[in-house]
Amino acid sequence: MTGFSAQWLALREPADHRARDRALQDRICEQLATVARTEQRAVRLIDLGCGSGSNLRALATALPAQQHWTLVDYDPLLLTAARTALVSWADQVVSDSPLLTLRKNDKTIAIEFAQVDLARDIERVLTWPADAITAAAFFDLVAESWLVRFCKALRTTLYTVLTYDGFEQWLPTHAADAAMLNAFHAHQKTDKGFGIAAGPEAATIMQRELSACGFQVDLAPSPWQIDQTEAPLIQALATGSAAAVRETGLLTAQEVEQWLPARITAHHCTVGHWDILAIPKR
Ligand SMILES: C[S@@+](CC[C@H](N)C(=O)[O-])C[C@H]1O[C@@H](n2cnc3c(N)ncnc32)[C@H](O)[C@@H]1O
Numbered sequence: 542m543t544g545f546s547a548q549w550l551a552l553r554e555p556a557d558h559r560a561r562d563r564a565l566q567d568r569i570c571e572q573l574a575t576v577a578r579t580e581q582r583a584v585r586l587i588d589l590g591c592g593s594g595s596n597l598r599a600l601a602t603a604l605p606a607q608q609h610w611t612l613v614d615y616d617p618l619l620l621t622a623a624r625t626a627l628v629s630w631a632d633q634v635v636s637d638s639p640l641l642t643l644r645k646n647d648k649t650i651a652i653e654f655a656q657v658d659l660a661r662d663i664e665r666v667l668t669w670p671a672d673a674i675t676a677a678a679f680f681d682l683v684a685e686s687w688l689v690r691f692c693k694a695l696r697t698t699l700y701t702v703l704t705y706d707g708f709e710q711w712l713p714t715h716a717a718d719a720a721m722l723n724a725f726h727a728h729q730k731t732d733k734g735f736g737i738a739a740g741p742e743a744a745t746i747m748q749r750e751l752s753a754c755g756f757q758v759d760l761a762p763s764p765w766q767i768d769q770t771e772a773p774l775i776q777a778l779a780t781g782s783a784a785a786v787r788e789t790g791l792l793t794a795q796e797v798e799q800w801l802p803a804r805i806t807a808h809h810c811t812v813g814h815w816d817i818l819a820i821p822k823r
Contacts, residue, residue: 684736707741708813
């Protein structure tokens with residue numbers, strides 16, 4: 542397992558939510574509002590690699606009043622953390638079984654949790670009923686061959702946010718920034734359980750494969766903009782990058798140790814991402 546901690550996901554959640562491209566988000570919400578209005582039923586979403594449920598918390602209040610979400614992850618600890626975080630985020634728990642049903646503002650949100658290894662079973666998950674497949678900070682983990690499988694099996698709208706694009710700028714700059722970023726990219730392209738990860742290439746591959754499979758594909762940038770008002774996030778990012786770079790062995794331990802304190806005190810950090818909306822043309 543890649544081992545994302547609920548603490549790390551909670552730390553990044555405000556930056557994630559701020560970064561999302563509003564225009565693409567409005568379009569998926571309008572599309573799902575049309576489904577709800579014309580079919581008079583709850584809209585159904587499947588969130589891949591849900592972690593502790595951040596994507597649901599970002600989207601649900603902008604979606605139609607009746608929603609059914611299936612949150613998918615292979616990590617049972619994160620699925621438990623998602624349930625706990627969603628219950629404390631909600632205004633009210635309507636029922637706890639068989640589905641967790643929450644009220645938030647004027648929305649009624651029924652939630653199923655599914656423990657699935659998406660590296661193995663993505664085709665099965667994509668046969669489940671859904672008006673949209675969603676994901677956040679997930680697709681840069683997967684391999685190009687998996688993306689090809691995914692795009693071939695996808696039958697409905699895909700809305701995915703925060704796929705890392707490889708751009709980083711830390712201010713003030715440091716002499717080792719470029720070498721550190723190169724090494725970090727090398728680490729991004731290691732196996733995260735799906736084969737060699739696409740990392741920063743993921744969005745380009747998705748655009749190509751989804752277009753080839755008959756989807757209208759739109760991308761929009763969604764960079765993190767972080768300053769020292771979120772010092773713990775900058776510190777975690779810098780420490781995480783340093784650890785990844787150490788694993789590659791591409792820089793000496795001394796070079797990494799010199800870079801790290803400068804980055805922890807950086808006054809601003811931009812990290813590039815793409816949001817993607819893909820709608821079947823037929
Ligand atoms: C960067 S985290 C993002 C979590 C969440 N979407 C968010 O935005 O906070 C990536 C997520 O993908 C999940 N994941 C990684 N490999 C997986 C696999 N093979 N099957 C299912 N989930 C996986 C991880 O457990 C983790 O929750």
